[in-house]
Amino acid sequence: MPHSLISRVLLIGAVALHSALALAQTSAPTTDKRLPINVSQAEKNQMLYEMREFLHGFHAINIALARGDMQSLAITAKPMGALLERLPSSLKEHLPEEFLQLAIAMNEALQVLARDAVEKGDTRLTHENLAEVITYCSGCHDTYRFNVVASRARK
Numbered sequence: 001m002p003h004s005l006i007s008r009v010l011l012i013g014a015v016a017l018h019s020a021l022a023l024a025q026t027s028a029p030t031t032d033k034r035l036p037i038n039v040s041q042a043e044k045n046q047m048l049y050e051m052r053e054f055l056h057g058f059h060a061i062n063i064a065l066a067r068g069d070m071q072s073l074a075i076t077a078k079p080m081g082a083l084l085e086r087l088p089s090s091l092k093e094h095l096p097e098e099f100l101q102l103a104i105a106m107n108e109a110l111q112v113l114a115r116d117a118v119e120k121g122d123t124r125l126t127h128e129n130l131a132e133v134i135t136y137c138s139g140c141h142d143t144y145r146f147n148v149v150a151s152r153a154r155k
């Protein structure tokens with residue numbers, strides 16, 4: 001085999017091995033590059049409560065979708081989005097603009113999910129719309145973390 005061909009085969013092998021390792025890698029990165037949002041302990045508790053409710057809602061939406069029950073899907077999805085309305089304004093004032101935009105965009109995606117489900121009754125489309133909602137969950141989680149500080153120290 002000519003030398004250049006051997007090195008190309010080795011290179012392709014190395015790339016394939018690298019991808020396989022990346023897929024098999026289970027350990028998370030050891031550094032946290034998410035942006036901290038300073039909140040009090042009570043505010044963090046409230047936010048995390050809302051988040052756990054999202055997970056319950058997500059479960060209920062999946063059950064409804066599996067059963068083709070678009071009405072109950074919409075009944076769950078519609079009120080989920082109003083996260084910002086459920087938070088006290090003292091907290092909202094401290095949330096970064098991009099965080100608020102993500103929450104607003106997620107709300108819009110949830111309204112589209114609810115509306116299309118009832119109006120179109122298309123399971124595949126609804127599933128796709130649901131996946132769209134989840135991109136906002138991940139988008140925000142990939143970007144931010146809540147950092148507890150004493151209320152007075154909060155900027």
Ligand code: HEC
Pocket residue numbers: 048049051052054055058099100102103106133134136137138140141144145146147
């Ligand atoms: C606008 C931002 C934002 C959106 C949108 C968002 N989250 Fe979160 N979520 C957060 C942050 C920030 C945390 C806390 C992360 C940390 O401090 O480590 C969190 C934490 C959580 C937790 C952990 C709760 C606990 O008790 O520890 C769950 C579960 C969760 N989110 C579910 C969801 C789901 C499901 C969605 C989408 C339907 C969603 N979140 C959308 C910002 C968001």
